[in-house]
Amino acid sequence: MARAQRLLPSGCSFHITLRCNSRQFLIAKTLRRDVLLAVLKKAKQKFAVKVYGLCLMANHLHLLLKPEDPKDLPRLMHWFAWYSAMALNRLSGRCGHFWEARYFSTPIHPKDHRRMLNTLRYIHANPKAAGVRKGFYDPYSNYGHYIRLQSDDISEWSPALCPLACSSWKGPRCLIWGVIPRDTSAESACAVPKGSNNT
Structure with a gap:
């Protein structure tokens, strides 16, 4: 039976989940996670993509x-899975499949701010939910990029947070994070688009 074709709607962001083969704990070590971050940086240079979470x-x-x-x-994820598997197998002296056959992807419409925020919350809550951390901060998550205003040189601030930031902090954070141009007023640029789920 043929694989179901992926939904790839224009303008959408995608929540991606990629699992290790047989759900083995193959990326528990910090060196392996550092390699994954390096591969993700390389993927950003190779493909036109923004990393929000x-x-x-x-x-x-x-x-x-x-x-x-x-x-x-699909090309981006194929390259990421192939390159990271090659690097991590070489690093750990193993061979064979590193990742499960397919990655999971869920499209998120650009105006669906609520879903985008819930997805970010879910991603950042993973270490706490797994009992690895007491709070949300984890060195291998970009939660600190949002909360501590720390650049990780990989991710960008999600535009879905702009209306929230403007209402909470009166706009300056939108300028700091570079979500809007500096010559535009924060309040007008961060206004929630008509018809969005945040109205």
């Missing part, structure tokens, strides 16, 4: 990506 767990990873062209997502 990321969390590396011991046997799987979560990404929230927005490719410039959604049709590039």
Whole structure:
């Protein structure tokens, strides 16, 4: 039976889950996670993609990506899985499949701010839910990028947070995080679009 074709709607972000083969704990070690972050940086240079969310767990990873062209997502993920598997197998002296056969992807419409925020919350809550951390902060998640205003050189601030930031902090955070141009007023640029789920 043929595989179901992926939904790749234009303008959408995608929540990606990629699991280690047989759900083994193959990326529990920090060196392996560092390799994954390096491969993700390389993928950003190779493909036109924005990384809004990321969390590396011991046997799987979560990404929230927005490719410039959604049709590039399968190529991007194929390259990421291939390159990271090659590097990690070489590092650990193993051979064979590193990742499960397919990654899971769920499209998120650009105006569905609530779903985007819930997805980010889910991604960042993974270490706490697994009992690895007491709070949300984890060195292999981009939660600190949002909360502590720390750049990780990989991820970008999700535009879904802009209306929330403007209402909570009166706009300056939107300028700090570079979500809107500096010559535009924060309040007008961060206004929630008509018809969005945040009205």
